[in-house]
Structures are given as structure tokens and as C-alpha cells.
Amino acid sequence: MSLPSAAPGYRQLFALTGPWFAPVAFVARLPLAMAQLGSLLLVSGVTGSYGAGGLTAGALAVANAVVAPLAGALADRVGQRPVLLVQSIGAALALLALVLTATPGRPLVLVLGCAALAGALLPQAGTLARVRWRLLASRAERPRLTETAFAYEGAADEASFVLGPALVGLLAALVAPAGALLVAAALVVVFGLAFALHPSATLTRPDRSLPTTADGGPLLPAGLSVLLVAMLGVGMVFGSVQTGNSVLATAAGEPGLTGGLHALLGVGSVLAGLLVPALPARWALRRRLLVSAAALLVLSLPLLAVSTLLPLSVVLLVLGLSIAPTMITLFSLVAEVAPPQRITTALTLLAGTTGVGYALGSGLAGRLADWGGHTPAYAVTVAAGALAAGMALAAQRSASGPGRVVADRVDAGASGRTTAR
Numbered sequence: 001m002s003l004p005s006a007a008p009g010y011r012q013l014f015a016l017t018g019p020w021f022a023p024v025a026f027v028a029r030l031p032l033a034m035a036q037l038g039s040l041l042l043v044s045g046v047t048g049s050y051g052a053g054g055l056t057a058g059a060l061a062v063a064n065a066v067v068a069p070l071a072g073a074l075a076d077r078v079g080q081r082p083v084l085l086v087q088s089i090g091a092a093l094a095l096l097a098l099v100l101t102a103t104p105g106r107p108l109v110l111v112l113g114c115a116a117l118a119g120a121l122l123p124q125a126g127t128l129a130r131v132r133w134r135l136l137a138s139r140a141e142r143p144r145l146t147e148t149a150f151a152y153e154g155a156a157d158e159a160s161f162v163l164g165p166a167l168v169g170l171l172a173a174l175v176a177p178a179g180a181l182l183v184a185a186a187l188v189v190v191f192g193l194a195f196a197l198h199p200s201a202t203l204t205r206p207d208r209s210l211p212t213t214a215d216g217g218p219l220l221p222a223g224l225s226v227l228l229v230a231m232l233g234v235g236m237v238f239g240s241v242q243t244g245n246s247v248l249a250t251a252a253g254e255p256g257l258t259g260g261l262h263a264l265l266g267v268g269s270v271l272a273g274l275l276v277p278a279l280p281a282r283w284a285l286r287r288r289l290l291v292s293a294a295a296l297l298v299l300s301l302p303l304l305a306v307s308t309l310l311p312l313s314v315v316l317l318v319l320g321l322s323i324a325p326t327m328i329t330l331f332s333l334v335a336e337v338a339p340p341q342r343i344t345t346a347l348t349l350l351a352g353t354t355g356v357g358y359a360l361g362s363g364l365a366g367r368l369a370d371w372g373g374h375t376p377a378y379a380v381t382v383a384a385g386a387l388a389a390g391m392a393l394a395a396q397r398s399a400s401g402p403g404r405v406v407a408d409r410v411d412a413g414a415s416g417r418t419t420a421r
Contacts, residue, residue: 009148009277016136016145021129021200026156028125028195031188033164034180035060035095035122036358037242037259039115041168042102042177044246052108054243054366058359059112061239063119065355072127072348076341079205080128081196087123088192094118095185099178119355122188125195126157127351128204131344134335135203147332148277154328155273158320161238162266169259206341224334224346226395228353230293231330233388234323235357237296237381241265241316243365244303244377251373252309264313268320276328285336286396289329293392295322297385303378326388327354357384 014022036057044053075083098114133149171180195201245261279288299319306312331350338346361380368376 009145010152012142013145013148013152016140017200021198024191024194024198025125025129026160027187028123028191029157029160030164031091031184032064032122032124033160034168034184035118037165037168037262038177038180038184039098040242040246040362041172041258042181043111045177046102046104047108049370050243050247050366051370054362056111056115058239058363060115060119061355061359061362063116064122064124065352065359067120068124068352068355069345069349072344075128075204076344077206079201081201084123084128084192084196087121088188088196091118091121091123091192092185092189094121095181099181102178123192124348124351125192126153126160127347128344129153130331130347132200132203134343136200139203146335150331150335151273151276151328154276154324154331155270158266158269158273158324162263162270165259165262167259169256172259173256204344224337226391227330227333228350230289230388230391230395231327231350231353232357233384233391234326235354236361236384236387237300237323238354239358239361240365240377240380240384243362243369244374244381245312247369247377248312248374249309254309257309261309261312261316264316265320265323268317269324272321273324273328276325285329285333289326289333290392290396292322292325292329293389296326297382297389300382300385303381304375
């Protein structure tokens with residue numbers, strides 16, 4: 001398995017769009033990656049409490065997680081463009097309000113409210129791009145490119161969580177955490193609007209000939225629950241690791257390295273994610289999910305032993321190798337089981353679950369870090385990996401669970417049969 005073996009699929013994928021789609025969609029997702037760490041550092045610095053910083057970052061993430069599926073459902077009804085136009089402008093104003101309220105003496109509840117508003121309005125550009133790629137591949141009658149697109153988007157998401165925290169760390173060290181949030185506000189205005197106005201957005205206009213439900217069934221399959229809980233665990237890994245990194249870097253006298261340390265997690269994830277299309281087609285998705293989630297658990301265990309920054313850097317880089325394959329597989333499974341007229345709702349719900357996990361992981365790790373430092377924070381990471389692995393095992397073993405149902409559809413497609421929609 002190597003990147004050159006996956007390269008033809010990527011060339012075919014990018015041929016479906018003009019030259020600007022991929023870079024615009026990539027930069028449009030940076031504000032969300034920057035806002036989480038930026039709010040954590042800003043409020044922790046102002047209040048002197050990692051718990052308060054974790055709560056603020058968590059409020060932003062939870063609001064994004066709760067509202068994103070609603071925005072996705074609206075996009076399913078009216079198309080992505082009008083939704084993105086409102087989100088991009090509103091998110092920039094909310095981030096500005098967060099910077100203005102996060103000052104000494106201001107009530108924490110006011111800061112949390114501004115953070116929640118920003119989170120509610122920040123668009124999930126990566127998830128919306130996945131929907132467009134899927135429609136582009138379908139229109140070109142190249143459905144196998146959908147998984148290649150999801151692999152690229154998984155790597156792009158991870159790259160955004162490399163570059164985003166790195167930018168936050170750099171701006172926090174050179175200017176202030178508030179400067180990072182102001183840059184995020186500028187990016188969401190410019191690139192969020194550009195993403196909304198890209199011609200590919202017209203593909204997301206709803207097909208009025210489709211029913212609002214699939215064959216009279218529920219809006220979304222009930223069997224998504226195991227996959228959502230698995231993604232919850234992945235989100236908790238992000239939140240707890242980010243908090244643990246901040247605590248350990250600050251204790252070492254290098255708080256400006258927090259963003260760079262967290263970025264290392266994404267470096268390994270990007271590399272692994274780009275290689276996913278080169279995996280053999282015979283590897284069923286449910287089996288791939290089990291292997292990658294188990295690796296997430298095993299590779300998180302060394303975090304409990306680190307006490308200095310150099311060993312931490314190595315552990316984070318290696319741990320990242322398990323993250324993108326887990327997330328890409330979860331997105332692929334959900335895309336297969338979701339009704340086509342509800343695809344944006346399903347994928348934004350999955351992505352939003354990551355945000356809920358981030359909030360849980362960040363908030364719990366922050367509280368434990370106030371009590372015992374970085375090691376209890378990283379213990380949350382290990383527990384989150386165990387949760388993801390347990391859900392992957394449940395999906396593997398359950399004869400009627402979502403993993404088996406979805407995998408049967410995927411295996412049928414891989415063997416040349418057409419999956420019924």
C-alpha cells in the first residue's frame with residue numbers, strides 16, 4: 001500500500017471540479033479548527049482556569065454539534081448556498097463578540113453564550129464538501145470515487161486540525177489568543193462566502209421528485225446509533241488530547257507549543273488518511289473500522305506515561321495514524337446507509353457528534369487537569385479510545401446492527417452489484 005497506488009483515484013477525483021473547489025473548501029474549514037483551541041487558550045489565559053477554558057471550547061463545540069444537523073437538514077431542503085451565506089457572516093460576528101467579551105471581570109456565562117453562538121453558526125465545510133463530491137461522482141457515473149473523496153476529505157479535515165491549531169499557537173505566541181480568533185473571523189467571511197458561491201453548490205438544490213422520507217420510513221435509520229457513539233469517542237480523543245497538551249506544555253514553560261503539539265496528531269492522521277483508497281476492496285468497512293478503532297485504543301496508552309514534550313511529540317505522531325482511517329470509515333458507512341435525500345443531515349449529524357465528543361473530552365479533561373495535571377487528562381483519551389473500539393466491535397458482531405447492514409451494502413457494491421436506494 002502506497003500513496004502512488006492511490007494517486008490515479010485522486011487525479012480522477014479532482015478532474016470532476018474546477019481548480020478552486022478543493023482549496024476554497026479546505027480554507028473554509030479552518031475557522032472551526034482555530035476557534036476551538038483559540039477559545040480554550042483565550043479564556044484559560046484570562047481566567048487562569050483550564051476548566052473555564054475547557055468549558056468555553058466545549059460550549060462552542062456542543063453548539064456546533066447540535067446546530068450542524070439542523071443546518072444540514074435545512075440544506076437538504078433549500079440547498080447549501082443560502083445556508084452557508086447566513087452562517088459565514090453570522091459566525092464572523094459571533095467570533096468578534098467572543099473576543100470582546102472574554103476580558104477580566106466579565107461573567108463567564110456571557111463568554112459561554114458568545115462561544116455557543118459562534119459554534120452554532122460556524123459552517124462544517126468539510127461535511128458539506130463531502131455531499132458535493134458524492135453528487136459530482138454520481139453525476140459522472142463514477143460512484144467508486146465517493147470513497148476516494150471521503151478519504152481526501154478526511155485527510156483535509158485532519159490537515160485543517162494541523163494548520164488551524166498551529167496558526168493559533170503561532171498567533172497566540174506572537175500576538176495574543178484573541179488575534180487567532182480575529183483571523184478565524186476573517187477567514188470564515190472570505191472563504192465561507194466563496195465556498196457558498198462556488199458553482200458546485202447548485203448541485204445541492206433539492207430534488208422535489210424525491211419523498212421526504214425513504215419508502216415511508218424514518219427520516220434517518222435508527223441503526224446509526226452505534227456509528228454515532230463510535231464517532232463520539234473519536235471526538236473525545238481530540239478534546240482530551242488538546243487539553244492535555246495545553247497543560248503539559250504550560251507546565252514545561254512552553255505554552256506557545258500547544259498548537260504545534262496538537263498538530264502532530266494530525267500529521268500522522270493526514271498521511272494515513274491519504275492511503276485509505278489504496279486499501280484492498282475486499283476489506284469490508286466494518287472490519288476496517290474494528291482494526292482502526294482498536295489501533296486508536298492501543299496507541300493512546302503511551303500517553304499515560306509521558307511527562308516531557310519530546311516523548312509526547314512521538315506518541316502524538318504515531319497515535320494520529322489511527323484517527324483518519326477510523327473517521328473516513330465511519331463517514332463511508334453512514335453515507336451508505338443514509339437515504340439520498342437526507343445525506344447532508346446524516347453526515348452533519350455524524351460530524352456534529354465529533355463536536356459533542358470534543359466538548360465532553362475537553363471539559364472532563366480540563367476538570368481532571370485542574371485536579372491532577374496532564375496524566376488524568378490523557379486518561380480521558382484512553383477511555384475515549386476504548387469507547388470507539390467497543391462500538392466498532394458491536395458493529396462487527398451484531399447481525400442486525402448498523403455495521404453489518406451497511407457493510408453488506410458496501411460488499412455488494414464492491415462485488416459489482418448495485419446497492420438499492
